[in-house]
Amino acid sequence: MYNSIITGMGHFVPDNVVTNDDLSKMMDTNDEWIQERTGIKERRWIKEGSGETSATMGAKAARIAIEKAGLTKDDIDFIVFATLSPDMYFPGCGVQIQDMLDMPTIGALDVRNQCSGFVYALSVADQFIKTGMYKNVLVIGSEYHSGGLDKTTRGRGVSVIFGDGAGAAILSRTEDNTKGILSSHLHSEGKHARELTVDGPSIANWVPAILERNDPDDTSYYPYMNGTFVFKHAVVRFSEVIMEGLAKNKLQPTDIDMLIPHQANLRIAQFIQKKFRLEDSQVFNNIMKYGNTTAASVIIALTEAFDKGKIKDGDLVVLAAFGSGFTWGSVIMRW
Incomplete structure (x- = not known):
């Protein structure tokens, strides 16, 4: 039986840093209140008009992961994309990654398990590897929260918590059952x-x-x-x-x-x-x-x-x- 190991990883976050003090200008909150309850000092939010989305961030993270794994896009057998904030209601972001990375017509699966999304996605990819069906699976977690938050005092209990960003991992086959x-x-x-x-x-x-x-x-x-x-x-x-x-x-x-x-x-x-x-x-x-x-x-x-x-x-x-x-x-x- 095969095992699966992570052979490459990458992440991408928007350049736009939003501090707690920045939020205090939008709503009735302050740095002390946010840090005391969450530990958060700042987060990254996509700038309006930048064209950045969950899929584009996921693609950028994926390119880094593929390169660090020493692979090419043509070596990837399958895509698993985890998000609660897809670019469209349907289809999911996985197929967008296949297109953005100009990959062969490999399968693409979206996982909608929110905060548990990447753990679920990794477990799905792991089963594909362990059964011998695929050799290299691209697993992505990406979120564009900021566009859907209530950035007023009414929504401060939630909106101060969330940030935008993406990460990706390549899960690859190994015959070493002591690793992975x-x-x-x-x-x-x-x-x-x-x-x-x-x-x-x-x-x-x-x-x-x-x-x-x-x-x-x-x-x-x-x-x-x-x-x-x-x-x-x-x-x-x-x-x-x-x-x-x-x-x-x-x-x-x-x-x-x-x-x-x-x-x-x-x-x-x-x-x-x-x-x-x-x-x-x-x-x-x-x-x-x-x-x-x-x-x-x-x-x-x-x-x-x-x-x-x-x-x-x-x-x-x-x-x-x-x-x-x-x-x-x-x-x-x-x-």
Whole structure:
């Protein structure tokens, strides 16, 4: 049976830096309030009129990942694209990547698992590799949040959290079963779907109905989050799914060399770090400068941690995410 290893990674974020002080000019908030609740100091937002989208950012990250893997676009067998902010309602961004990178007519799959998107996408790619169906799979997480946020005081509880960006990884076949993805673990609990959601436009809340209401207080097309409820569930599910992955591989928290948590809230990551008694050198966070980039957050953080020399050959790396759905998951890998 084959195993899968990450052979190349890349990330891209817009040049436009939006600080907490910048947000205080748009809404009733301040740097202290945002940092105390989220740990975020700044984020990247696409500039209006730049032409940047989830797909274009994903393509830029993908080109870097392909080059670092020592491959060409023609070596890629399949595309898995994770996002909650596709360029179009349909089709998904995966097919746009195939076109933008001028690839052969390979398959392209979109994953809609929000904050857990990259972990889910990586697990999907891993199965394609392990069954022998594909040799090199391009996995992308990319988000363009800023265009769909309520940038008023009414929406500050959500809008201060999210940033734009993309990351990509090449998952490749190996016959060395001691390296690469050891296991992945995925879960969902749909009864909490409306605790973190965008209700419309959707088939149940379609554009004509929104226009007909013509209600200036209609927030159904902006993200809604029950922050306290989400936080309480996140810290529990993060812990459970990390332990599930470790137990599956007969490992302990002390075996973790690097934990890459989804960058939802620095307080969640700090809680998990304390619970597992991990040193600062064993956990990588970059939410302070990028905010929550949802499906892109884990791969952007993984790429940065590797580029900074914080991950070395043989390290046990754990990825974990929790988000809307609710969905959550973990990936255990030996670098």
